[in-house]
Amino acid sequence: MSDTAPTKSKHFLETIIEEDLASNKHEGRVVTRFPPEPNGYLHVGHARSIWVNFGLAQQYGGVCNLRFDDTNPEKESQEFIDAIQEDVRWLGYEWNGDARYASSYFDKLYEWALHLIREGKAYVCELSAEQASEYRGWATKPGKDSPYRERSVEENLELFEKMRAGGFDEGAASLRAKIDMASPNMNLRDPILYRIRKVEHHQTGDKWCIYPSYDFAHGQEDAIEGVTHSICTLEFQSHRALYDWFVENLPVPARPTQYEMGRLNLNYTVTSKRKLKQLVDENHVAGWDDPRMPTISGMRRRGFTPNSLKSFCEMIPVSAKNNSDVDVAQLEKAIRDDLNEQAPRAMCVMNPLKVTVINIDEADSGLEMKAANHPNKPELGERVIPFSETLYIDKADFNEDNTLSRKKFKRLVSGEYVRLRSAYIIKSEEVIKDDAGEIIELKVSLVPGTVGENVEGVKPRGVIHWVSAENGVKATIRDYDRLFSDPNPDAGEGDFLAHINPNSLKEYEGVVEPALAAAKPEDSFQFEREGYFVADRFDHAADKLVFNKTIGLRDVWSGK
RNA sequence: UGGGGUAUCGCCAAGCGGUAAGGCAACGGGUUUUGAUCCCGUCAUGCGGAGGUUCGAAUCCUCCUACCCCAGCCA
Numbered sequence: 001m002s003d004t005a006p007t008k009s010k011h012f013l014e015t016i017i018e019e020d021l022a023s024n025k026h027e028g029r030v031v032t033r034f035p036p037e038p039n040g041y042l043h044v045g046h047a048r049s050i051w052v053n054f055g056l057a058q059q060y061g062g063v064c065n066l067r068f069d070d071t072n073p074e075k076e077s078q079e080f081i082d083a084i085q086e087d088v089r090w091l092g093y094e095w096n097g098d099a100r101y102a103s104s105y106f107d108k109l110y111e112w113a114l115h116l117i118r119e120g121k122a123y124v125c126e127l128s129a130e131q132a133s134e135y136r137g138w139a140t141k142p143g144k145d146s147p148y149r150e151r152s153v154e155e156n157l158e159l160f161e162k163m164r165a166g167g168f169d170e171g172a173a174s175l176r177a178k179i180d181m182a183s184p185n186m187n188l189r190d191p192i193l194y195r196i197r198k199v200e201h202h203q204t205g206d207k208w209c210i211y212p213s214y215d216f217a218h219g220q221e222d223a224i225e226g227v228t229h230s231i232c233t234l235e236f237q238s239h240r241a242l243y244d245w246f247v248e249n250l251p252v253p254a255r256p257t258q259y260e261m262g263r264l265n266l267n268y269t270v271t272s273k274r275k276l277k278q279l280v281d282e283n284h285v286a287g288w289d290d291p292r293m294p295t296i297s298g299m300r301r302r303g304f305t306p307n308s309l310k311s312f313c314e315m316i317p318v319s320a321k322n323n324s325d326v327d328v329a330q331l332e333k334a335i336r337d338d339l340n341e342q343a344p345r346a347m348c349v350m351n352p353l354k355v356t357v358i359n360i361d362e363a364d365s366g367l368e369m370k371a372a373n374h375p376n377k378p379e380l381g382e383r384v385i386p387f388s389e390t391l392y393i394d395k396a397d398f399n400e401d402n403t404l405s406r407k408k409f410k411r412l413v414s415g416e417y418v419r420l421r422s423a424y425i426i427k428s429e430e431v432i433k434d435d436a437g438e439i440i441e442l443k444v445s446l447v448p449g450t451v452g453e454n455v456e457g458v459k460p461r462g463v464i465h466w467v468s469a470e471n472g473v474k475a476t477i478r479d480y481d482r483l484f485s486d487p488n489p490d491a492g493e494g495d496f497l498a499h500i501n502p503n504s505l506k507e508y509e510g511v512v513e514p515a516l517a518a519a520k521p522e523d524s525f526q527f528e529r530e531g532y533f534v535a536d537r538f539d540h541a542a543d544k545l546v547f548n549k550t551i552g553l554r555d556v557w558s559g560k
Numbered sequence: 561u562g563g564g565g566u567a568u569c570g571c572c573a574a575g576c577g578g579u580a581a582g583g584c585a586a587c588g589g590g591u592u593u594u595g596a597u598c599c600c601g602u603c604a605u606g607c608g609g610a611g612g613u614u615c616g617a618a619u620c621c622u623c624c625u626a627c628c629c630c631a632g633c634c635a
Contacts, residue, residue, distance in 0.1 A: 008574095008582080009573090009574050009575085009581075009582080011574095028561065029602090035635095036577090036635095037634090037635055039634090039635085057633070071634095071635080072634060072635075074634095075634080075635095100611075107582060109621065110617075118628080123635095128633095129632080129633055132594045132633075133631070133632085137562095137631075138562085138631065139561090139563060139631060140562045140563095140629095142562085143631090161599050170633085173633095174614065174633050175633095176633095178571095183562095183563085184562045184563040184564090185562090185564070185630075186563075186631055187563095188563095189631085192632085192633050194633085195632095195633035197633085210619065211633095213632095213633075213634085213635090214634070217565080217633095218635090220622050229602080234565075234566095234628080234629070234634095235629055235630080235635095236629090236635090237564060237565065238563075238564050238565085238630050239627070241564090260565095273635095280576090281624075306597075311591090314583095315572085315583055316572060316573090316583085316584095317572065317573050317574075317582090317583085318628075319572080319573070321565080321566055321567090321573095322565090322566060322573095322628085323628075323629095324566085324571085324572055324573085325571070325572080326572060326584085327571050327572080327584060327585070327587060329571085329584060330571080330572075330584050330585085331585080331618090332584095333583090333584065336596090336597095340597060341597095361618055374594085375593090375594075375596090375597075376597065376598075394605090410595060411595095419593055419624080420593090421593065421594070422593070423593090425593090438580090452593085454593085460593085462593090462594095462595075463592095463593045463595090464594090465594075491588080512590070526579085526596085529595080529596075530594090531595050531596095541573050553597090554566090554592050554596065554597090555595075555596085556595070556596095557595045558595080559575085
């Protein structure tokens with residue numbers, strides 16, 4: 001193996017896991033977890049987190065848990081839980097055992113809160129949220145102790161029980177860890193462990209009216225599940241001290257470690273759950289799974305494949321240092337590559353212009369054209385495309401002006417030749433216009449002997465796609481573009497909604513070749529010269545064809 | 561101006577004292593019945609700035625500068 005091929009360099013998590021495996025830190029176990037809060041749909045960023053956590057477990061013979069971090073019932077719902085599971089499965093990952101819930105550890109967490117109280121390390125504080133904020137101090141100013149900080153263990157036990165039993169109003173009391181109000185790390189200034197929320201929980205019903213905070217729950221959940229490598233994003237770095245504090249001060253069954261990695265941002269899109277929710281709630285899009293949404297379900301409906309999302313993740317290095325602002329072109333590259341390999345080719349005319357072949361009787365190769373389903377993969381077979389006296393080509397593929405240079409316009413112009421893809425070469429003979437001067441029809445002649453052949457003296461300017469008007473099938477084409485026209489819709493003071501691209505969805509009533517009538521929802525095709533399209537997951541039916549544009553073909557010419 | 565982080569090509573990023581990987585984008589050229597794919601080539605004397613140590617520094621030291629995170633009873 002004297003290969004000169006560049007080897008993909010290991011990222012920091014792989015290095016850490018390999019070191020841990022080598023030192024037998026966790027008896028050879030690798031347990032990761034993907035811990036979404038069920039308060040929204042998963043997006044690209046989550047896709048990467050899923051890929052990292054499940055991928056690492058797979059790579060090192062470990063397992064990955066799916067755990068719903070459902071400690072805040074106010075924002076969560078079963079709808080999101082169901083959607084999240086569907087997304088993870090669709091990506092092709094299988095979690096270890098049943099899905100877990102932070103809420104199923106509430107009893108244990110409560111017991112551990114009691115433990116901290118008994119150790120004198122937690123107390124019930126009756127400062128209001130505003131007061132607590134004042135007491136917390138400022139970044140450059142140490143906080144001061146809560147007047148409730150020195151209550152006796154007995155009193156705290158009693159008061160915490162009162163909290164649990166609903167004896168306090170929301171906000172009237174909280175359980176806090178007694179750490180250090182002067183700590184330079186704000187997270188250590190007596191953080192909240194439990195707060196009162198008199199709302200029903202989607203999993204535990206009305207059993208609880210106090211709920212643990214993220215900080216008090218997450219590390220302990222990891223410990224309970226035997227998670228060895230708890231991977232989160234950079235903004236939790238300053239929480240690591242707290243994570244460790246709980247794990248050190250509680251009789252937890254294991255010692256997990258938190259590692260932080262950079263978040264993934266994409267330009268021309270927003271990936272904050274709050275903003276995605278706003279787009280849905282205010283009907284700027286048709287729902288969480290609108291094909292313009294960067295949600296997993298949206299991308300799925302747009303025609304992205306699990307493989308394309310995974311290869312996208314592989315393209316983006318995992319970094320411990322920065323949140324990365326990745327160019328959407330990178331994502332587009334991933335889906336184009338996958339679909340270029342997989343998608344059968346077909347023809348679709350989005351803006352039909354009628355074409356009449358005046359010498360159809362000279363069709364010496366017959367009227368059944370054969371076309372390969374994939375130009376580079378003969379094993380994918382071929383299909384028959386009916387040719388006929390009347391056809392459709394795209395309006396954009398004809399121009400009356402025959403002074404256009406052959407280099408600049410490789411399509412049909414008056415009096416010249418063009419090749420119809422997989423069929424005859426035709427010559428434009430006559431242009432028919434309506435009263436308004438609009439071109440409504442073309443009369444053309446076909447050149448005999450040009451199916452699969454070239455003939456001396458006939459030089460088509462290019463190759464264009466077409467569909468038989470007599471056999472083609474009507475189809476609705478949804479042409480999606482980026483939802484935002486600004487590379488960074490989040491930037492600045494302005495409202496991100498102001499950057500919504502008004503042309504992110506264009507609908508066409510087009511015509512597709514008859515073979516496409518058999519397309520099933522979620523089947524992908526390359527409509528030649530146009531791009532990749534997918535039969536809509538929900539709206540496409542045998543008697544009502546609906547195709548969504550996943551992504552256009554790479555186009556190095558239109559911009560020039 | 562507290563604490564925690566980060567600064568390497570337009571974007572992402574490797575590099576861990578021995579003379580700047582790779583991907584995306586971009587730009588040339590070749591093949592082509594998709595202006596696609598594919599192929600071939602170009603793209604940081606430079607690593608936030610200024611000093612210093614060293615035969616040698618993106619890597620070590622010093623001092624600057626910029627940006628991100630933490631002041632929810634959100635995660």
